[in-house]
Amino acid sequence: MLRPRVRTVRVRMLRTLRDQLENSIGDVLAEMDCSVEGSLVELQDAAEEERGLLATPVAHRLAGQLGRSPQAIAEEIVDRQRLPDEIDDVEIVNGFVNYHVDEPAVFRGIVEAVVETGDRFGAREDGRRIVADVSAPNVAKPLHVGHLRNGVLSTALANVFEHRGHEVITDDHIGDWGLQFGNLMYAFEEMGGSEKKLESEPIEHLLDLYQAFNRRESELEAAGKDEEVDALRDAGREWLVRLQDGEERAVELFERFHEVSLARFDETYNLLELSFDHRYGESFYVREGWCDRVIERALESGVAREGPNGEIVVELPSDDPEKDVDEFVLLTADGTTVYGTRDLATIEFREAEFDPDENLYVVANEQDEYFQQLFEVARRMGYDADFYHVSYGLVNLPDGTMSTRAGRIVTARETYDATFERALEIVDETRPELDSAEREAIAHDVALGTMKFEMLKVSRRKDITFDVEEATSFEGDTGPYLQYATVRAKKIVEKAGEEDVPPVPEEPTINDLDFQLAALLGRFPLVLAECEEEYDATPLATYALDLAGLFNTFYAHNPVLDAEANRDTRLALTAATHRVLTLSLDLLGINTLDRM
Template sequence: MPVLDDIVRDISFAIGGIIKNTDGIEEISRTMIMSPSQWGDISFPCFACAKKIHKNPHEVAQQIADHIAEKVPCIAVARADAGYVNITLDSAFLYQAIDAALQAGQSYGAPQTEKPLTYIVEYASPNTNKPLHVGHIRNIALGQALIAFLKYCGHRAISAEIINDRGIHIMKSILAYQKWGNDETPESAHIKGDHFVGNYYVLFSHRVKDDPSLEEEAQKLLQQYEQGEQEICSLWERMNAWVIDGMKQTYKRLGVSFEEEDFESDIFEKGKQVVADGLARGVFKKRDDGAIYADLTDVGLDQKVVLRSDGTAIYITQDLALALMRTARHPDLEGVLYIVACEQEYHFKVLFELLKRLGFTWADTCVHVSYGLVNLPSGRMKSREGTVVDADDILDELARLALQEVQTRWQDIDSVELHSRSEMIAQAALRFYLLRVQPRQDMIYNPAESISFDGATGPYLQYTVARISHILAQVELKKKIDYTVLIERQEHVLALLVLQFPSLVHELHNHLLEKKYYNPSALTQYLYTLAQETNAFYQTYRVLQAETPALVQARAALLGAVKEVLDIGLALCCISTPTNM
């Protein structure tokens, strides 16, 4: 258990003993507020417990404040303030966190996992009828961050994607190209392959408004494809190759790679076999029109079709097949974490119920990591109407804005360093901005705001790390450091925040394992607070020119511990930290 969690537990037991309410220890722990301020480090509101024991909260707070310090050695001061007990921890105790962070390095705060688990994290998983858009970037940022966190906590996290390269949406692009493509290619049009095919998907969506029969034509194409008609299969293969080539270029910019990559076209037939087996076992039923479905009304869902009446597969068909394949690949699989937009919540409720009924023992540990929509200040995006903002456009815009910032701030760097630094800053701006919002919330992405060097942004944190690195490069830390010279409140707060990091990781890890939810915005908020307090410290106190050599050493060590935590936290967000900016 992290040191700070032990402290909170000891304080909780002490409070329970003082007010003679030992049955409510867990509730007391949950009620505590960890928020360094002028009032103290930890606050305990006494209103709820006072009501239970029929006493005035002000009297209860005073009673606790009078006796808590003698029961918990690491408490320096406790005082009652308007029904709250405000506790300040002993600075000498806190400063042990500095050495702990410096000694542990990049493993500081990582939980000691007794039983590492194997998870598949499925993310990105695009359709091959259009380019990646800004929503995919949020998906990718969440996926990469989740994998980084699982690995940091000692688990095996397998990055995976399913490329949805067949289905009615793919046929709509193909049909539009058949009718109006005139043998044009991405090369002849000088357009990236995924954008080229995406234009035909948009074209179909416009034309079908005037000619609804195009929907039937697209459905017939799907039947022909699944029956293996050569002409359709050849065109499908050609257009898919265009899209995938374009997507791989975008993936490279985002640092995306997968350990496992499956294609719907390779597995949909296996999905049909899973359905056939389920039908034979009574899991599925057949309607009069030939469609095969699962009756899930007994668990509050509907009658879900898993195979159309014309014999063609749908999304859930291939999901069932993929589950079977993953079980075979990984007998020790703990579960699959599907990172997919909130619009698909019902789909995953159905999928997980079907997996349970088909006998997959790990179905209960599967999780739909749902995230909200990403809009721009101009409004909601709609890919069918061609108003979606492509990922490439966002990346290009960020690169342009980052280049402007770098050129403004540093005029003396060469061209290679200029573009390298710009790209690093652009990636940090993108990822931090997307991760700072709770995943389930819709969000508005503002590129100009995200690139700022002020406020809750990636570049602001990168700048903080670079500033610390510049200081540390000028100090050689000794093996033994006298921390008793650190007497300022701001130094105390920084040490407390360093001590708080393992507790945050522990909380996020437990939440992920128990409630199957990972909220990186809690991490980004903590990192921003740490960066804010660090910069406030710079503005008030000197480090290299501190009054004594001992104070130089102690403050440099404190900043070194802060840097370790910022480095780890940003790495968990898949953000690079520079040595200078």
């Protein structure tokens, strides 16, 4: 691998050029006595190549305020402005000011900045401490494609935020408590649970029982047998109470379900190469007294009150005009906790354990309203960290929504298997000379890259329809497209056989494509900032596609190793591109390959 040659020359990235221009415009506006907000002097990338690299519409925005034409204002600004060295030429078109940059100088600045900073390109330091609630599968249920989206999004966000200087602590908030376990225990005991099946195919068996319970409930409901519905529900509830009271059989069942489920989660996480810092399940908060503590705190602070049947609730304003208040329940009349209790207990615990500046919840958008309520209760109780719900859309299948209750479910594992199988076919076809172990290793990385990129390329609020057929075409906007471009760049640099990335000459000879590629590299830090702002990885995912696409175009038209005069220039550009592509994929949580 090439190492960067250390240079003493101060490099200037596109970012600082933008800053300089913005400051320069700000200075002029101050002289002209305009009241400006920061946003008035923001520069945008020019819409067209011929109009320069950077442009500002500031004259348009001031036209109303100053009562003069945009054209006249633009002319005055340009007249009085002190321009950075890298600006070659300025023109005014329809009141827009277009700055043409000295392309060779900017090219050199960006490429050298990337080569010198390497893995730290776009990095920052000294951010906040963030605790993120992630993944959160339920015991006794499989990891499905929704968890895949969660895990992939969470990982990418954590990576980006860490790169930007924040400390991120991810906590896999396992669903291992609650009424569903009461129901499940009842089903196991009374509806055909089998220790043998629990041994051989645990999740499948538990899922069967869970679905059987829900099926019976629905059937009784449909038949109008209200008293039997109530009896069934009471039976499930009773098991939860037994568990909470520590009754032997209930605890024994709980431990068994827990054990087999976590073993399966680990297996799948390992396969998908996902990992999180902590895994405190909901049961932890009940059993370690955090629920009791938080209920007490809510009562003492007067945020919660006790109701007529011994339940403890917080009253929140209701959106529904029919109702005055919504009750946020902390303790049921049975004396059991609900999910809201456990989420508050989690907040209490995380404050004591991690003292975060911000709490993130990567949870699907079904729970949007709930999190608004949870955060409101938390604020009333005086937790001073910020709270943010990173809400994301559901993952559907081409034939409709998944539903655990109805039994339509596609597991993460099945999705991987199908994707891997298709990837292996292609590798077998294209790289027959490799041994089968290596072909499988490549197929694995490609399969993971495919699945993960499918989850990241769509902005998080939108639902995804996951179509295995389409995802595994491996062409166009896919993970393998990114991986392939990265391998190409890497191979060129390796084939050059030089120890260091060659320096870019003072006055590099570059064409349009060379420059555009460098300019795109310079945008990388801005893209990361956008991800931070949006709490989304999609800006980075689409950036990586743009970069890979532009590199492929560059690669097809601009010879690197065979270039005559500017071989070193292009080699440095290729090395810089490889670094930014690799860094992008690393942050997205997608593996890069040595060959494919």
